[in-house]
Amino acid sequence: MINQQQLWDDEAASKYDTPGEGMFSGDVLAPTVEVLxxxxxxxxxxxxAVGTGRVAIPLSEAGVQVSGIELSHAMISRLREKVGEDRIPVVQGDMxxxxxxRNFSLVFLVFNTIANLLTQDEQVGCFRNAARHLAPGGCFVVELxxxxxxxxxxxxxxTVEVSQPGYLLIDTYNVLTQHVISHHVTFGPELADGRNAQIGRTPHRYIWPSELDLMARLAGFELESRWADWDRSPFTAESRSHVSVYRLTS
Structure with missing residues (x-):
């Protein structure tokens, strides 16, 4: 099993941010911050899993008091290059x-990160920890x-999920364990280290929306809303992702 602390090391943290592009683009972050x-x-x-502050920093700039939990020392170090502990305090540890x-109004977990927990028990534990953080009636938001x-x-x-010049993403599935290994293949005439290709692998445990809802109920939540994206577009059978809002009821 791949160790998450080793996976999200200094090299990964240094390459994580893509300012203005991809998941760091304004088109992605603006509706995310608006909803949260x-x-x-x-x-x-x-x-x-606050990471390098991709969402936490603009949310803080929007006037929300934001704290974080993050397992990776390297990701926290990268965050600290951008903002101090006084602005976004972070606890290093397992989410x-x-x-x-205690008594937060909102807990959020974005960009598929709950799937980094590789057992069902850990994923249920994440919901229960979210409940411990929330004030009565608070929300837990999961993007997956x-x-x-x-x-x-x-x-x-x-399956081949992405095929573009210089990059391939191939996902391999174990349907018995609900595990997915994402194989990230970067290639070109010659990479910086002299090789023609590099491959990195990230493990996940996939969760069906109905299974996620049951995890929520075990922790005292009820599903309030589910959208296909942060723009609140309808979730359908063809949606490839969802943003789910759970309300603490007990």
């Missing part, structure tokens, strides 16, 4: 058990992809 600001209702928020405090098992050809266990 509204759900916080002027109260404090905590981001599980299934680490505590950033929908497993693309319909893309698997008969007799095959892998």
């Amino acid at each position: 600001s509204e759900l916080a209702h002027s109260g404090p928020a905590v981001e599980f 299934t058990v680490a505590s950033a405090g 992809w929908v497993p693309q098992l319909r893309s698997l050809a008969p007799g095959h266990s892998g």
Whole structure:
């Protein structure tokens, strides 16, 4: 099993930010911050797996008091190059058990990161930890992809998710354990280290939306809203991802 602390090391942290592009683009971040600001209702928020501050920093700039929990020392160090502890305090630890405090209005976990927890028990533990952080009636927001098992050809266990100049993303599935390994292949005439190609692998445990809802109920939440994206577009059978808002009821 791949160790998450080793996976999100100094090299990964140094390459994580892509200012103005991809998931760091304004088109992605603006609706994300808008939704989270509204759900916080002027109260404090905590981001599980805060990373380098991709969402936490603009959310803080929008006036929300933001704290974070993050496992990777390297990702926290990268965040600290941008903002200080006084602005976005971060607890280093596992988001299934680490505590950033109590009585938050909002807990959020974005960009598929709950799938970095590789067992069902850990994923349920994440929901229960979110509940411990929230004030009564608070929200837990999860952004997650929908497993693309319909893309698997008969007799095959892998799919090509991205194919573009210089980059391939290939996902391989174990449908018994619900594990996915994402194989990131970067190639070109010659990379910086003299090789023609590099491959990195990231492990995940995929979760069906209905399974996610059951995890939420075990922790005292009810599903309030589910959208296909942060623009609140309808979630349908063809949606490849979702943003789910859970309300703490107990």
